[in-house]
Amino acid sequence: MLPIDAAAHASRWRRRHPVDKAVLGLGLTVLAISLPPWPGAALVLVAALTVLLGPAGVPARRLWRAYRVPLGFCVTGALPLLVQVGGPDGFLTTADGGAVRAGGLLLRTSAASLGVLLFAFTTPMSDLLPRLVRAGVPAPVVDVALVTYRMSFLLLDAVRRIRQAQAARLGHTSRAAAWRSLGGLGATAFVRAFDRAARLQTGLAGRGYDGTLRVLVPEARVSVPFTAASVVLLAALAALTLVLEGPLS
Numbered sequence: 001m002l003p004i005d006a007a008a009h010a011s012r013w014r015r016r017h018p019v020d021k022a023v024l025g026l027g028l029t030v031l032a033i034s035l036p037p038w039p040g041a042a043l044v045l046v047a048a049l050t051v052l053l054g055p056a057g058v059p060a061r062r063l064w065r066a067y068r069v070p071l072g073f074c075v076t077g078a079l080p081l082l083v084q085v086g087g088p089d090g091f092l093t094t095a096d097g098g099a100v101r102a103g104g105l106l107l108r109t110s111a112a113s114l115g116v117l118l119f120a121f122t123t124p125m126s127d128l129l130p131r132l133v134r135a136g137v138p139a140p141v142v143d144v145a146l147v148t149y150r151m152s153f154l155l156l157d158a159v160r161r162i163r164q165a166q167a168a169r170l171g172h173t174s175r176a177a178a179w180r181s182l183g184g185l186g187a188t189a190f191v192r193a194f195d196r197a198a199r200l201q202t203g204l205a206g207r208g209y210d211g212t213l214r215v216l217v218p219e220a221r222v223s224v225p226f227t228a229a230s231v232v233l234l235a236a237l238a239a240l241t242l243v244l245e246g247p248l249s
Contacts (some may be wrong), residue, residue, distance in 0.1 A: 002156075003062060003065065003066070003152075004062075004066050004117075004120055005124060005125065006120060007058060007059075007062055007121050008120065008121055008122060008123055008124040008125075009124050011056065011057065011058070011121060011123075012055070012056060012057045012122075013055075013056060013122040013123075014122070014127075015123065015218065015220055016122070016220060016223060016226065017220040017221060018123050018127060018128050018131060018152075018220075018221065019222045019223045019227070020223050020226045020227055020230070021118070021119050021122045021123050021220060022119060022123075023227050023230045024051070024118065024119075024230035024233070024234075025115050025116065025117075025118035025122070026115065026116075026119060026121030027042050027115070027121075027230060027231075027234045028047065028112075028114070028115035028118065028234070028237075029112045029115030029116055030115075031044050031115075031234060031237055031238060032044040032045070032107075032108055032111035032112040032115055033108060033112055035237075035238065035241050036241065036245055037103070037104035037105070037107040037108050038103075038104065038107065038241075039241055039244045039245065040237070040238075040245070041104075041107035041108045041110075041111040041112075042107055042111070042239060043237050043241060043244075044111040044112075044114075044115070045110060045111035045114060045241060047237055048111060048114035048115055048117075048118055049114060049231065051118060052114065052117070052118055052121065055240065056118065056121065056122055058121045058122075063117070063121070065121075066117055066121070067113065067114065067117060070110075070111055070113040070116075070117075070120065070195035071113065073109075074106055074109040074110045074113065075106065076106075077105065077109065078102040078103075078109075079102065079103045079104060081095065081098045081101045081102040082095060082098040082099060082102050083098065084093055084098070103121075107117050117139075123165075125149050126215075127217065127218060129142055129145050129146050129149065130142065130146070130215050130217045131217060132145075132246075139212050142213075143212065143213045145241065146213060146215070147200065148179075149211075150198070151193070151196065151200075154196060155189060155192070155193055155196075158188075158189060158192050159189055161187065162184075162185050162188055162189065163181075163185065163219070166181040166184070166185065171184075180182040198221045
């Protein structure tokens with residue numbers, strides 16, 4: 001199980017309905033994208049961090065480990081806006097207004113990433129996917145997503161075990177040995193994935209699979225107070241942005 005999935009299963013909000021958390025987390029993401037980057041996205045970023053580390057109870061170290069990956073993409077995407085290729089001043093020069101555009105893009109994307117992480121850190125996929133059928137998503141699509149979700153953990157565990165076995169046999173002591181080990185790892189992982197898929201198909205057929213996977217979903221109801229508080233927070237962030245946009249811009 002991935003660390004973010006383990007955190008979602010242990011979250012304080014695990015028993016809340018996914019709609020509650022979607023309104024808050026995805027609402028913050030929409031605000032980060034639609035509001036002006038300054039001060040709108042900055043306010044969303046602070047609010048998302050406060051909710052994640054406060055009421056949601058996400059450990060700071062675990063959040064940073066998950067956040068640094070999308071943050072790296074955000075920084076990588078913003079850096080090209082700082083420079084201009086070609087022009088009368090040289091082949092590579094500083095772009096006019098590039099710092100403002102890069103800062104705005106970085107604020108938007110980093111705040112939007114925190115909104116998505118808020119939903120991911122509090123909602124296990126096993127709680128979300130079965131409910132998508134009630135939301136109108138075709139059952140075969142949900143079934144494929146559920147199987148893929150389950151198989152991904154099995155494959156990751158198999159790859160980890162294979163790498164440990166290769167390391168124990170000195171399979172990474174030289175560049176040539178590392179390449180041979182990498183090839184063996186890919187071949188073995190493919191064979192195991194194919195074998196597990198065949199066994200899964202046989203098991204489903206033996207249980208009378210008729211095109212729909214039936215799984216138990218924890219009972220939960222949409223909390224009107226929680227959803228209303230989330231909407232109030234989102235509205236307050238939007239209103240505060242409109243008030244502060246003039247004085248701070």
